[in-house]
Each structure stands twice: as structure tokens, then as C-alpha cells.
Amino acid sequence: MPETVYAVPNIPTPNRPVIIDAIICTGCNDCVEVCPIDVFIPAAERGEPPILLHPEECWYCGCCVNHCPTGGAIKINWPIQQRGYWQRASTGQNFRV
Ligand code: SF4
Numbered sequence: 001m002p003e004t005v006y007a008v009p010n011i012p013t014p015n016r017p018v019i020i021d022a023i024i025c026t027g028c029n030d031c032v033e034v035c036p037i038d039v040f041i042p043a044a045e046r047g048e049p050p051i052l053l054h055p056e057e058c059w060y061c062g063c064c065v066n067h068c069p070t071g072g073a074i075k076i077n078w079p080i081q082q083r084g085y086w087q088r089a090s091t092g093q094n095f096r097v
């Protein structure tokens, strides 16, 4: 008889450290594999975006974004107090915006 396993998110801290665009995401789960602290779990349906099960554990390391093979599918959602950015005076290029 198959065993049923339940995965339950931590409701008291519902932050969103990363945002996945469900239209662009292919559900490859590379981000699930690379995350050093298992923020995600794979979706139940193949090809669907992974589920952020433990968002409060995110280190904002960016590994999931860097490993995603599909450009624009996932991005970091910095906490508001960490959204400072810098501009290179010579070129006007912005960093971390
Ligand atoms: S930023 Fe790092 S810790 Fe956070 S979900 Fe992505 S890989 Fe995991």
C-alpha cells in the first residue's frame, strides 16, 4: 500500500524570498536541487514550478537564480531593508535593483 507523505509550510513566516514566474518556469527542479537548505520541494505535477516550502530559511545566496537554465523564471525578492542599490558614477549602471 503506498504511503502518503504530507509537506506542511511554516505558516507564521510567509515571506517570499524568491518569485517564480509560472509561465516561464519549465519545472525542471534545478533550483530545488541546488538550494543548499532545501527551501523548495518539487511540485506534485511534473513540469509545474516548485513549491517554496520553507521560505523563512532562505539565505538569499542566489544559487537558485544562477542555476536556473530558463532566463527570467526565478528572481530574488530582497527584503525591503536590503534593497539598497549602487550606481557606477562613470557609466550610470545600477547594481542590485
Ligand atoms: S536564494 Fe539560496 S537559499 Fe534562497 S531559495 Fe535560492 S538557493 Fe535557496
Ligand code: SF4
Pocket: 020, 024, 025, 026, 027, 028, 029, 030, 031, 032, 049, 050, 067, 068, 069, 070, 073, 074
Ligand atoms: S530552475 Fe528555473 S525553470 Fe527550473 S524549476 Fe527552478 S525556476 Fe523553474
